[in-house]
Amino acid sequence: MPGLGRVTPGQQVLLKAPLRVVSIGGGTGLSTLLSGIKRFAPAAQVRSDASGPALDITAVVTVSDDGGSSGRLRRDFDILPPGDIRNCMTALSEDEDLLTQLFRYRFASGRGLKGHSFGNLFLTAMHQITGDFAQAVKLSSEILAIRGHIFPATATNVSLEAVLTDGTVVRGESRISKSRQPIRKIRLRPANCKPLADTLDAVAKADLITIGPGSLYTSVVPNILVNGIAEAIEKSPAMKVYFVNLMWQPGETINFTASQHVKVLQAHAGCALIDCVVLNSAPIAPSLKRRYAREKVKPVENDIEALDKLGLKIVTADLVSDAAIAQGRIRHDSAALASVVLDLASRSRVFQVRKEALAAQRLRTK
Numbered sequence: 001m002p003g004l005g006r007v008t009p010g011q012q013v014l015l016k017a018p019l020r021v022v023s024i025g026g027g028t029g030l031s032t033l034l035s036g037i038k039r040f041a042p043a044a045q046v047r048s049d050a051s052g053p054a055l056d057i058t059a060v061v062t063v064s065d066d067g068g069s070s071g072r073l074r075r076d077f078d079i080l081p082p083g084d085i086r087n088c089m090t091a092l093s094e095d096e097d098l099l100t101q102l103f104r105y106r107f108a109s110g111r112g113l114k115g116h117s118f119g120n121l122f123l124t125a126m127h128q129i130t131g132d133f134a135q136a137v138k139l140s141s142e143i144l145a146i147r148g149h150i151f152p153a154t155a156t157n158v159s160l161e162a163v164l165t166d167g168t169v170v171r172g173e174s175r176i177s178k179s180r181q182p183i184r185k186i187r188l189r190p191a192n193c194k195p196l197a198d199t200l201d202a203v204a205k206a207d208l209i210t211i212g213p214g215s216l217y218t219s220v221v222p223n224i225l226v227n228g229i230a231e232a233i234e235k236s237p238a239m240k241v242y243f244v245n246l247m248w249q250p251g252e253t254i255n256f257t258a259s260q261h262v263k264v265l266q267a268h269a270g271c272a273l274i275d276c277v278v279l280n281s282a283p284i285a286p287s288l289k290r291r292y293a294r295e296k297v298k299p300v301e302n303d304i305e306a307l308d309k310l311g312l313k314i315v316t317a318d319l320v321s322d323a324a325i326a327q328g329r330i331r332h333d334s335a336a337l338a339s340v341v342l343d344l345a346s347r348s349r350v351f352q353v354r355k356e357a358l359a360a361q362r363l364r365t366k
Contacts (some may be wrong), residue, residue, distance in 0.1 A: 018042055018054040019345040021339075022206040022238070024153075024223050026062035026084045029214030029332065030186055031091040031173040033243070034059055034148070036334030037341050038092045041147030043297045055345065057148030058202040059088045060195075062222045064160040064188070067174035069106075069116045073124050080133045080152055084219075086119035087201065089137075092146035099144055114267075134196055149202070153223045156193035160222055162186050186217050186268065188225045195226045203229070206238035207352065208345035211274070213243040214259055217252045221268045230269040239348035241276045243337065246330050248297045259306035277307055278340055280332075282318035288330060299330075315340060 023033055030232035040055040062322065063073065063080045070081035086103060093100045103119030126136035134155055141150055162170045176183070203209060212220050224230045233240060242265060244258045252263065258279055268272050277301045307314055317340050324331035 001324055016281045018056040019342070020056045020058075020202070020205055020207045020238075020348055021210065021341060021345050022058045022060060022202050022208070023210045024060045024220070024229075024233075025210075025212050025214040026065075026219035026223070027214045029089070029212055029219060029243070029245070030059065030061065030084070031087040032090040032332050032334050033210065033213070033337045033341070034088055036336075036338030038147045040342060042334060055342070057092065058206075059092070059148060059150045060153055060199050060202075060223060061085050061088055061150060061296065062219050063152045063154060064158055064173050064218065064222045066159065066172045069120045071174065072116070075155070077124055077128070078157065079124060080155070080157055081320075082120040082123035083117070085137055085150060085152060086117065086123060087139055088102075088150050089144055089146055090119065092141075092150070093144040097144070099294075103144065114336075134198075149198070151196050151199045151202075153199070153229065154193040154226045156190065158188045158190065158193050158222075158226075160186060160218065161189050162217065177218055177249075178214070179251050182264060183217050183252065186221050186225065188222060188280055191225075191227075192343055193226050195229050200228060200232045203236050203238070204233045206236055207349045208341065209233055209236060209238045209240045210341060211240070211242045211265065213245050213337075215249055215252055216245070216256075221265060224265070224269045224273065230273060233269075233273055234271045237352050239275050239344055239351075240273060241278060241315075241341075242274045243278045243332075243340075244280070244302075245300055246280050246332060247292060247299055248295060250295065253300075254296065257301040257303040257306065259303050259310060261300070262307070262310060262312065272311070274312060276313040276315060276344065278315045278317065278319070280319040281316040282320040282331060284320065286327070287362050288325065288328070291328065292330065315344070 021110050037055055037057060042054045061084050065081040065083055068082035074081050075107055090100050090103050105118045107116050108114040123136055123140055127133050128139050130136050137150055160173045162176040163184045164179060165184050170176050170179050214220050244261055248254050284299055317336060319332050319336045321331045321333035
């Protein structure tokens with residue numbers, strides 16, 4: 001390979017091995033990305049319509065949700081919220097599989113059952129049996145035969161707390177997203193929560209670490225507030241990529257540009273966490289813009305000059321889902337996200353092998 005110096009047999013094997021991707025986030029943004037990249041998982045039945053190298057996928061999922069079914073189960077059983085975990089599990093499984101449909105099923109009626117999804121109840125029951133939420137996720141993932149690994153950001157039952165610009169403190173994710181004042185900062189309670197050892201191991205070995213897309217303050221930032229995660233990401237040789245949201249989010253990022261998203265993320269991390277940002281370049285129809293404007297929501301501005309000043313690599317791609325547009329919504333396209341992930345992971349792997357080969361070459365010439 002040109003420019004690599006003398007590549008050893010071991011390095012050749014590494015170049016051909018599955019690309020290790022760690023995806024960090026929560027909500028629909030993370031599950032959308034996972035549903036796209038699962039086509040490149042090693043299993044033959046999943047890769048039948050895929051081309052390119054295989055991916056070894058790890059998802060690290062926020063666990064601060066306190067609304068809806070997850071919130072009720074947290075209060076009733078003192079467990080981590082299962083909702084975002086369950087969405088990631090179904091995103092990484094076979095869509096046509098009956099078990100996946102079962103995990104997605106939501107009860108429309110029934111005293112005590114209305115609003116709950118079967119998957120949330122299943123994870124709760126598995127936690128009651130095992131006494132360990134991470135183990136419950138692992139065993140449930142095996143039942144669904146998912147194509148990857150899913151870890152909660154922490155095993156501690158944390159809650160989210162926001163300090164608004166007027167000094168008000170708002171507790172609870174569901175309340176934070178309804179706040180009218182801009183958010184100054186987010187914090188976890190308790191603050192001394194720790195990540196799983198498996199998470200730190202996956203981050204250290206990754207070729208690519210993706211952060212987002214998703215709700216900045218309630219799905220993305222909470223992960224990096226877990227003690228040790230931001231530091232592990234910073235130390236990892238992987239390329240660190242932030243997928244910027246398509247639209248402003250009421251209660252969180254009204255009037256935010258792309259660079260403001262990054263600044264918030266890195267301020268909470270306490271370091272320059274990001275190497276690269278991925279921006280949408282697809283135009284949005286004026287009719288859709290007007291529809292969102294009625295809710296006081298606009299597309300996130302790609303302020304390229306400000307991103308350049310932050311020293312970031314910038315990748316642009318058409319990332320809007322045509323299927324969502326047909327339904328009058330603006331959402332990320334899972335296949336488009338996957339294409340970007342695959343390209344950046346491949347580039348990062350080659351860069352890491354090149355560094356290793358050049359370092360070995362220097363040692364030989366001394």
